[in-house]
Amino acid sequence: MKRLLGGLVLLVVVGAAAFWILTSPRWQSDIGPIPAGAPNLDNGRAMFFAGDCTSCHATPGQPDKTRLGGGLALTSAFGTFYVPNVSPDVRDGIGGWTVEQFARAMHAGVAPDGQHLYPSFPYTSFQRMTATDLRDLFAFMKTLPAVQGRVREHALSFPYNIRRGLGLWKLRYLDGAVFQPDPSKSAAWNRGAYLVEGPAHCAECHSPRDAFGGIIPDRRFTGGPNPDGRGFVPNITPDPETGIGKWTKADLVELLTTGFTPEFDSVGSNMASVVENTSKLSQADREAIADYILSLAPKPATRPPAQSAPAGQSGG
Incomplete structure (x- = not known):
């Protein structure tokens, strides 16, 4: 019995030490x-x-x-x-x-x-x-x-x-990797990729998450339930049915500038405040963002199209 208890205590100590080491705040970059x-x-x-x-x-x-x-x-x-x-x-x-x-x-x-x-x-x-x-x-x-x-x-x-x-x-x-430009793409495309994937953090709202709160990689940018439980954040891939596949570059730049969609609607929820900020970017940066987003692989939304909100109308 003493040997068993000693073994259990050792396991607890080793487990606690491993947890402490693995969870240490590190400079992962x-x-x-x-x-x-x-x-x-x-x-x-x-x-x-x-x-x-x-x-x-x-x-x-x-x-x-x-x-x-x-x-x-x-x-x-x-x-x-x-x-x-x-x-x-x-x-x-x-x-x-x-x-x-x-x-x-x-x-x-x-x-x-x-x-x-x-x-x-x-x-x-x-x-x-x-x-x-x-x-x-x-x-x-x-x-x-x-x-x-x-x-x-x-x-x-x-x-x-x-x-x-x-x-x-x-x-x-968290992998700590800094954005690396794609030499096969244009300077504008790389600028848009950097802004979207980095500071603008578009995927953080426009992607579904797993049970641990991490973005599901193969569903990135396809929309999902708003984290606060109100509404649905839209798919912003160029999927023609559930995303923005029917939008032109000018349409997307217009949304980032004024908040108006090609359907003459205006964005609401959190996206309205996002547009307040993107409207202050240079025209070249808004066009670069549009270039990159419209180059994404088209993917269907994470819920049936009949239930999906039109792109731009729900949060993000």
Whole structure:
């Protein structure tokens, strides 16, 4: 009996040690060093609006969308996430962060205090961003108004409230790879691919997820249930029946500029705030995004076409 108990204790100790090692917050990225030199604030502004930062981080109810005090509640099957303050406030925001700490949060989902960040903050997409763009984005965000007030803690059910367990999640869903251009494609296509897959994080809303909250790779961009349980995020692949296969490049650029679809409807839900940001991008960037999205492999939506919302009308 003593030998059996000793064996069980040893298994528990070994298992706990393995869990601790595997779940350690690590710098899982090939981003490289942050470039020296003065940041390009114009480029930082472009990354800010491409990243749709105001949709989640702007203080709810404030007309000034550059006041990034956070507080928005994001409901999900795992509980409710409260979007943090990312204004330049030194105490309550990111004003006391270094650019290296910011890059680590964006690429590896690790806070300055060493804790895992939840993937409701889409670092699985932000990890594709270059060190230069992260430097410029951070510098631009530091020019915005400082907002006081710390956001409340997330309200998550067990075991999702154990942050340490996110280390296992990251082993499966976070690879740390920076975007690599395709030399066989045009510069515009590569720019669009970078924006869509990186800062704009389009797949984070427009893809179905598995039981662990990770994007299902072969269903990427095919739409799915809105995480908050309200409505359906549309398929944005060029599938002619359930996606945007009948749209032209001009149609898609128009949507990203004004929010109007080819059917003379306008986007609603979360997509309306996305368009507020994409409308501030350059025409060349909107066209690049359209080039890339329309080049995606056509795939049917993840629910029957008869139930699918027209592209652009439900969240995202």
